[in-house]
Amino acid sequence: MQSQELTAFARHLRLRVLNMVSQAKSSHIGGNYSIAELIAVLYGTILRVDPSNPHWKNRDRFILSKGHACAILYAALAEKGFFSPDLLDTFYQNGSLLIGHVSHHVPGVEISTGSLGHGLPIGVGMALDGKRSHSPYRVFVLMSDGECDTGTVWEAALFAHHHHLDNLTVIVDYNKIQSLDRVQKTLDLEPFVDKWRAFGWQVHEIDGHDIEEIQSALLQLPIINGFPSCIIAHTIKGKGVSFMENEVLWHYRSPQGEEFDAALQELQSI
Amino acid sequence: MRTAFINTLLEAAKQDERIMLVVGDLGFGVTASFANELPGQYVNAGIAEQNMIGLAVGLALSGKIVFTYSIANFPTIRCLEQIRNDVCYHNANVKIVSIGGGLSYGSLGMSHHAVEDLAIMRILPHMTVIAPGDPVETALATQAAIKHPGPVYLRLGRANEPVVHQKTFNFQIGRAIPVCTGKDATLIVTGGLLQEAVLAAQVLKTNGIEVGVISMPTLKPLDVEAVLAVSQRTDRIFTLEEHSILGGLGGAVAEILLESGIRLKCFKRLGLKDAYTTVAGEQTYLKEVHGLDSQSIARVIEAVVKQGEK
Structure with missing residues (x-):
């Protein structure tokens, strides 16, 4: 996909998510929107996956460790052809496969998450196996910034460096807002880049909404051979809908009525 | 029991390279033989049990038969949510081995007594729970755990337990x-x-x-x-x-x-x-x-x- 197509893909994903969370009256639209471009680039050009064979042995492994942002992943997988887009209408509904935290029972989803801090340790195990078995696949773990409060992230970070897992890439959605408040006011992560470097990772900071910056970063992996890579993506929670952007409220609030209409109009007018 | 376990596992792992042993920086004098003979199938995850379980799941979902190994409650209660969400929910082929079941580590105190583990492991869907009674049962249970697809909790004692079974018998998971x-x-x-x-x-x-x-x-x-x-x-x-x-x-x-x-x-x-x-x-x-x-x-x-x- 070209840049313009990827931009359109991200916009399409946002529209899908708007419909899904509004219909479901579910939370987490802000954290879905902050990763729209990241997901669009990953599934548009980066990940080597085969929708007709989701368990293909040499597929790249993508773990959405911030499992509450599942709506946009489901939308991307449907768009890629892992399953029918019709299924998206069942998000959150009684009996649906599309649970409100990402589910591995959905075709194309590698790992179920929901409790934060679980994705990276599993990714580390997959990357270790890839190294030891000389497999060509790569492992990507997309995490939230608030998730970096958990100790397991840093247990896994130690391990990945010690075992030279350069087939492993962490992408942090650094939107600087967590559940109840801003990251800085909750448990400040700064100096964030230095922390990852101190744990032995190679770090690249990007604008997480700039398609070309994302592409360029993800096309040049590992950043340095022999080291795990960390892409810190500076993002805006709720990106794409002006009244949601950078607002703590939209971690939980679900757009209904006039808010839905306004969001729809804004996304369609881009 | 731990000797019966490690000897059985090592012999099986020599024949089957899918078998891996992941330890949580414990197993002094026990796991060295495995580490030395099969370094490619061995990992010391350090004192980081939650990551140990997570990475075991990553290995298992890549086709490995993974044994995690530590003592008392460290490989179970300390990383319970990883066992629940990652091992059991994904039905991952991870075998959790705890040495020091019950009061084996007597004088080390309550932090090293595993006395709630069976109840906790038993309520997890997909989990098989085995607590062998002697070294004979331990060796047979280890072989059975290798063959059993899916999560297993193997709760062992320490060393030098007496052999109780004098007659040979057929060991099957789920059979008294x-x-x-x-x-x-x-x-x-x-x-x-x-x-x-x-x-x-x-x-x-x-x-x-x-x-x-x-x-x-x-x-x-x-x-x-x-x-x-x-x-x-x-x-x-x-x-x-x-x-x-x-x-x-x-x-x-x-x-x-x-x-x-x-x-x-x-x-x-x-x-x-x-x-x-x-x-x-x-x-x-x-x-x-x-x-x-x-x-x-x-x-x-x-x-x-x-x-x-x-």
Whole structure:
């Protein structure tokens, strides 16, 4: 996909998510929107996956460790052809496969998450196996910034460096807002880049909404051979809908009525 | 038991390169042989049990048969959510091995006593729970765990436990192993107290009381048939475990018996009271403190049987 197509893909994903969370009256639209471009680039050009064979042995492994942002992943997988887009209408509904935290029972989803801090340790195990078995696949773990409060992230970070897992890439959605408040006011992560470097990772900071910056970063992996890579993506929670952007409220609030209409109009007018 | 475990695992791993051993920086003098002989199938995850379980899941979902290894509660309760969400929900081929089941690490204190683990592991869907009774059962259980697809919790003692089984027998996950029969009562035992159970039965025999002993290495899936069959033969049933009396073998057997509608003269759980051990002491000493030595067990059973005769 070209840049313009990827931009359109991200916009399409946002529209899908708007419909899904509004219909479901579910939370987490802000954290879905902050990763729209990241997901669009990953599934548009980066990940080597085969929708007709989701368990293909040499597929790249993508773990959405911030499992509450599942709506946009489901939308991307449907768009890629892992399953029918019709299924998206069942998000959150009684009996649906599309649970409100990402589910591995959905075709194309590698790992179920929901409790934060679980994705990276599993990714580390997959990357270790890839190294030891000389497999060509790569492992990507997309995490939230608030998730970096958990100790397991840093247990896994130690391990990945010690075992030279350069087939492993962490992408942090650094939107600087967590559940109840801003990251800085909750448990400040700064100096964030230095922390990852101190744990032995190679770090690249990007604008997480700039398609070309994302592409360029993800096309040049590992950043340095022999080291795990960390892409810190500076993002805006709720990106794409002006009244949601950078607002703590939209971690939980679900757009209904006039808010839905306004969001729809804004996304369609881009 | 740990020697039987590691020797069995090492031999199997030499034949099957999918078998991996992931330790949590524990296993001094035990795991070195494996690490030296099969370095490509060995990982020391460090003192980071949650990551240990997560990475074991990553390896397992890539096709490996992964044994995690640590002591007491470190490989279970400390990383319980990883076991629940990552191992069990994904039905990952991870075998969790804990050395030091029950009060094995006596004087090291409550942090090193694994006495709630069976109950906690038992309630997780997809999880198979095995607590072998002696080194023979341990070797057979290890082989069975390798062949069993999906999560297994293997709860072992320490070193130098006596061999209880003198006769060969068929080991199957989910099957009880009859040790001896007796008409007056049946003692169903899991884990390292098997030896105490057999000794208690011998003591009682000299006092004219015949007690059958059934070794129940698999807590889950429980051998329901064996429990029901025993309840047809004897109407006094005792369960014995080096574990809280809440939720372990006693709880599992009670669930089956009560739901079956069978009326017994006596059903009694022998295990640890719902309390912490706050004194130092060797395993042998602590077993006496908690009434889990053969003499104490025999006394309890004898009192019940004689009570019934009055």
